[in-house]
Amino acid sequence: MVENPPDRGVVDLGALELVNECAEDLYDNAPCGYLSSLADGTIVKVNQTLLDWTGYRRSDLIGRRRFSQLLSAGGRIFYETHYAPLLHMQGAVKEIALELVCADGRQLPVLVNSVLKQDKTSGPGVIRTTVFDATDRRRYEQELLAARQRAEQAEGRARLLAQTLQNSFIPPAPPRIPGIDLAAAYRPAGRGDEVGGDFYDVFETARGDWAVVLGDVCGKGAEAAGITALARYTVRAAAMRTRRPRQVLATLNEALIRQNADRFWTVVYARLRTGRGDAPVRLTIACGGHQPPVRLGAAAPPAMVGTPGPLLGVFDEVTVPETVVKLAPGDVVVFHTDGVTEGRRGREFFGDARLHRALWASRDQDADTIAARLVQEVLAFQSGQSRDDIAIVVVKVPDRDG
Amino acid sequence: MGTANILIRNNVNLSGPADGQPMVFAHGFGCDQHMWRFIAPAFADDYRVVLFDHVGFGQSDLAAYDRVKYGSLQGYADDVLEICRELDLTRVVFVGHSVSAMIGVLAAIAEPDRFDRLVLVGPSPRYIDDGGYVGGFTERDIDDLLGSLDSNYLGWSSAMAPAIMGNPDRPELGAELTNSFCRTDPDIARDFAQVTFRSDNRADLAKVPVPCLVLQCSEDIIAPRSVGEFVHRQIPESEFVVLDATGHCPNLSAPEETVAAMRAFLR
Secondary structure (H helix, E strand, O other), rough: OOOOOOOOOOOOOOOHHHOOOOOHHHOOOOOOOOEEEEOOOOOEOOOHHHHHOOOOOOOHOOOOEEEHHOOHHHHHHHHHHHHHHHHHHHHHEEEEEEEEEOOOOOEEEEEEEEEEEEEOOOOOOOOEEEEEHHHHHHHHHHHHHHHHHHHHHHHHHHHHHHHHHHHHHHHOOOOOOOEEEEEEEEEEEOOOOOOOOEEEEEEEEEOEEEEEEEEEEEOOOOOOOOHHHHHHHHHHHHHHOOOOOHHHHHHHHHHHHHOOOOOOOEEEEEEOOOOOOOOOEEEEEEEEEEEOOOEOOOOOOOOEEEEEEOOOOOOOOOOEEEEEEEOOOOOOEEEHHHHOOOOEOOOEEOOHHHHHHHHOOOOOHHHHHHHHHHHHHHHHHHHOOOOOEEEEEEOOOOOOOO | OOOHHHHHHHHOOOOOOOOOEEEEEEOOOOHHHHOOOOOHHHHHOOOOEEOOOOOOOOOOOHHOOOOHHOOOHHHHHHHHHHHHHHHOOOOEEEEEEEEHHHHHHHHHOOOOHHEEEEEOOOOOOOOEEEEEOOOOOOOOHHHHHHHHHOOOOOOOOOOOHHHHHHHHHHHHHHHHHHHHHHOOHHHHHHHHHHHOOEOOOOOHHHHHHOOOOEEEEOOOOOOOOOHHHHHHHHHOOEEEOOOOOOOHHHHHHHHHHHHHHHHHHOO
């Protein structure tokens, strides 16, 4: 059997009397400032706490000052444009941060609540205001604000860094290749604040001999960017030592394996010989795990050209098949990353069929227009927001008369 | 932008007889069209009353906010004109409070034929002192205001925006909606404070092509009496009425007096 515990709700009445809380003392020495004013703001009553905090005498304020006149300049504007309207519209205002200007000019950060007590019998009503000292809280809030501003600046710097890095992966403008109409387009995913994994490059390896490279590293961000940089410069260096695309890609594969990056790469590398005299333009295409480019002619519908080969950065040794094609005037070859064909709308992909239709529709245009229209179509398909980077290189052999 | 879009963009609300003379109310810096809740109903028997929120405020479409367009008062004046065109309004009585007085001035100068009269409540063509001109504020005061705005928007979060913007009349959201009549995205509030308090439209006053009523409060620190008198002197055809009301918002603090002054002017 357990005894009933003593009732803690009952307090000794004698102790209660000792506290002796009278309403007047409660008002005057409350742990917050109290202030009453007429509807026009004229102060009619103020408690001792507020006088102690601000250093004013009662006679300085009663009937002489409006509440808004105790505020800093910015606070006065805020009072007239926000506080007073809210008070009239809601009958009350809560938790407004203001600065009281004390008798000695010092500013006291406060949090202010007011209610408008409208008494039908006694005229225009009275505003009751409580004032809480918020010095420490305001300091903390200012630190939070400063932290937010720093975060926003840091975000801006990160975006700039990402864009700068990204721009270093693609040539500022595609080079001019005699006898070839060349265009490229690049569109980063989302808001462009992350370094994507797509890249392309076009450079000359010998007179009349060019390299067109377009690739995609798995993933995004700083680590992917490091691999992209490695790959880009490895390809450039390797292409100076050998003209064979499959050997360039073998060297790249070895560099990626040695890097131990645990990321794979897909790349298409094409050797472009512009041909001299009547010799035709020739492309030797090698695809390391990448989608082969699309070729179309004035009368030849779009079709993939080249043979898919193994991913790079996965196997110690790779042999990438090569395909040689001769290009006639009017022929177009379009290299692209999977941001094009895998552009999504719900469950639907942009896909090869749409890609081919889009290219066929603009086959008579110049390379710039073909690239720009394709980007436009892919973005429109995804309602303007691409989830993946898009990189496109268009090689066109102009018509003889064009 | 189509009709529906402009009316949604600016949260346009119509009342009063469809064939009545249009009376367009524009709220000033700080709050939204609720600022007219005690005034607009008084005219809804005789006038086609048009209420709206400036883009960035009240229940306007925040997505339509464009820093470049709204970087000057002309951008807001263009919206007023777009609303008038969409509703095919002519002979408009434009009632503008605070900064919207100057927005109305700019709109009337741009399309004089659309406007009949302007009612300017607490107007100021320039808030910052300039040589002999006393606007009432210094550059530092305005910086101080931006600080006050920042201190009072810590409670704002973009996650709350849909609740605030989409459901003003749902009482169950009451706790969250406290102060919502006068709250918006902090960046937009800062922009509007800058464009409001750093504009100078003194030279535009002489070009106002229609009769104006200048409604001046007795004691208004935002638009002091000397500024109201300046506006009255510069506008070719204007009446100047000093209200007993104090403060900057007679539309809220003294609606009967404000309505009476407007009626006398419009008679």
